[in-house]
Amino acid sequence: MMSTIKILIVDDEEIIVKLLSMSLRSDGYETFSAYSGQQGLEVFKSESPDIVITDIKMPGMDGLELLKKIKEIDPEKEAIIVTGHGDIDSTITALQYGASDFINKPVRDDALAIALERAKTKIALRKKLKDYTTNLEIKIAEATEEIRRRADFQKLLIKSSHDAIIAFNHEWKVVIYNPEAARIFGEAPKDVRNKMTIDELYTPRIANIFKNQFRNEKDKKVLPWKENIIKTKDGRQIPVRYTSDTIFENGQFVGTVNFFQDLTEIKRLEKELVQSERMAAVGQTVSGLAHYVKNILVGLKGGSYVVDVGIQKNDTEKLKAGWETIKKNIKRAGDLTQDLLTYSKQREPEMETCSPNGIVEELTELLKDYAISKGIRLTKELDTGIGEVMADPKTIHNSLLNIINNAIDACIEDENVSKKHEVTIKTYKDEKNMLCFEVIDNGCGMDDDTRKQLFTPLFSSKGGKGTGLGLLVTGKLIEEHRGSIDIETSPGNGSTFRIKLPYERPKALDIN
Amino acid sequence: MMSKKVLVVDDDPDVRSFVITVLDENQYIPLVAKDGVEGFEMIEKDPPDLVILDVLMPRGSGIRLYHKLKTTEKYKQIPIIMFTGIALNSFLKSQKVLDEFKGGEVPEPDIYLEKPADPEELAAAVKKKIG
Structure with missing residues (x-):
């Protein structure tokens, strides 16, 4: 229900104002009267009526002028213009100024009633629209607040994450760089966010990993977790686990998110x-x-x-x-x-330029006579393509010495004396770019139990003659050299020990 | 009186040279074998008056040789001194396993000397068994 509608009646003819006013009051409206344009404007300002009924022709400020002023103050107020018969020009002007309706003089009750009904409908419609708009605004405000709250929450998540999170846009510019990322990479967020590119933030090696992921693995968008050592610009080396996710929108590349976990403590x-x-x-x-x-x-x-x-x-x-x-x-x-x-x-391996084949030659020279005295042939199959490498010659020497000695012992221990015992040392580079040494013997071999205990401290299969430390020490040296050792053996047939070390050329290829 | 023959079965050349020296010094005739298989061959060829036996050796351990001698009618009377780094209990356990596996039951060794032993100790043990 609409509250009582307020109507302002403006006419220089007092009698008309009074008559109209009486009539409208009896219809339930609240009325205000003014007898000139000027007075009408003042009453309008003080009472803010819903509808203004004004005569056009008035001395001083006329109806058109008043209409103009009213519309300036509040364009939503309804104005009904009362015109003299045939005053088409003024009527048009009034309509241009925003009058909602007009009636002719003399004012007839039925014509006025119709005009008022129309004005009331308009007011009601406008109110509805306004309520609706207000409601919508409230809803939009609420939705905006919710979005903001969620964005804040996500920002907080990224900020407080224990993973370093770094995101790049399609131009490889940093858009997200959280505090953990700042801690790992050592660059202040203000210098990075929206300023640096992937090539400026990462060393080329790391940058290429992520860029290649985008180039090569468009279909496989998520990189599996991998481990690597990050070398920061300020020279720190940090072991990390990392993954990366390439983001596409409607098939368009929009960016990449990288996640790093600092493994130093682990x-x-x-x-x-x-x-x-x-x-x-x-x-x-x-x-x-x-x-x-x-x-x-x-x-x-x-x-x-x-x-x-x-x-x-x-x-x-x-x-x-x-x-x-x-x-x-x-x-x-x-x-x-x-x-x-x-x-x-x-112990850290002491890397230097050395020749693996040379070391094998030395060892076979050293052990040849002893082997022959035990009736064992010592042979070698060396891959001459290996040349010189970066490695710790002591690690290679000690490990091979230990394993060749074991191989000789395995031949001595062999109860099958009719066998022609032989120990062969092979070198080669495998398809995974590992430098491989194989020591193959046809001695007594090992059963499963012995095989399983090989790297148990102080376990020895040689009675009192072994310290039980030999293979343990060898295993440790190889591990420190980022290599691996594996064994194939079968009782009565012999064993093969295989050492693999990373194959590195003397001049480091990695410029980082 | 003729000197008595003592067979030393040990794979360690150092132990052999030590035991031989002790035997020499005490007027016994030392015989030498490097492992259990060789030891048994020598016993078959020329039975000694006493055997000094190591336990852990490649190719026919002292465990097997002891069991074999003690379950062979012809040789079971030959006295044996176990001379080893292995504890007596471990040795007895291994003999029990062989009892079950090969049949028969062997007595505990008369003298069980743990390495390292003094030369006097070793000489006294030999003297106790064969004079």
Whole structure:
């Protein structure tokens, strides 16, 4: 229901104003009267009527002028113009000024009623529209607030994420760069966001990974998690896990999001764990170690006894034999100490230019005579294409020495004496760009149980003659060299030990 | 009185030279074998008065040789001194396994010497068994 409608009646003829006013009041309207344009304007301002009925011809400010002013103040007010008969020009002007209707003089009740009804309908419509608009505005405001709230939440998520999140637009410009990203990459957000490109933020190696993903894997949009070392511009090296997602909209490339997880702490813990496991292993098997030390002691005691006898009897043969025993056991004690030290200490490989084939040559030269004395043929198959590489020659030397010695032992232990025993050393580069060494023997081989215990600290299949540290030390050296070791064996047929190391040319290809 | 023959079965040349020296010094005749297989061959050829036997050796361990000798009528009377780094309990356990596997039951060794042993200790053990 509309509240009482207020009507302002303006006419210089007082009698007309009064008559109209009476009539309208009796119809339930509230009326205000004015007798000139000027007065009409004032009343309009103070009472703000819904409808204005005004005569055109008035002295001073006429109806048209008043209409103009009213519409200036509030274009939504309804104005009904009262014109003299045939005053077409004024009527048109009034309509141009925004009058909603006009009636002719003399004002007839029925014509006025119709005009008022039309004005009322208009007012009602306008109110409806206004209510509707207001409602819509409220709804839009609410929706906007909700969107803003969600965007804020997402911003907060990105901001507080433990992953570094970096997004690029289609021109490879940084658009998202969260605090964790700033921590890892060391560049302040204000210098990066909307300023840097992927090539400015990342080192070329990392940048290319993501750019190539876009080029090569349009179909596979999500990169699986991978690990890598990031070298930041300020020279820090950070181990990370990363993935990337390429974003397309309607088939158009719109950008890339990269996620990085800092693995520094995890790597440190892993290292600590390995170290403590290693120490625990050494601790737990001290008895095994004591056994080996005891054997050395047996040798030393026995040797010194033989020397004593040699001295008493002036027997050079005895002296020689005893002295040999003592020397041999001093070496065993030395080797054991060396193995223990190597095993318990962290060591970084000392990379230098070296020739893997050269090392194999040296070793075969060193072990040839010993092998022949045991009836074993030592052969080599070397890939001459390997040439020189960046590697730690000590790691290669010690690992191969240990494994070749094991291979020779496996031939000596073999109960099948009719076999022609042979140990072959191969070098080659595999399809994954790994430098491979193979030591192949046709000795006694191993059963599954022995095979499984090979890298158990102080496990030895050689009775009292092994420290149980040899392969353990070898395994550790290879691991530190980012390599791997694998074994194929079958009881009675022999074993193949395969060492793989990353193949690196002397001049580093990676310019980072 | 004729010197008695003692067979040393050990794969470690250092141990062999030590034991031989001890035997020499105490007027026994030392015989030498490098493993269980060779040891048994020598016993078959020329049975000694005593065997000094190591436990862990390639090609026919002392565990097997001990069991074989103690379950062979012809040789079961030959006294054996076990001379080894392995604890007695482990040795006895391994003999039990062989008992079940090969049949028969072997006695515990008369003398079980753990390495390292003093020359006097070893000489006394030999003397105790064969004088």
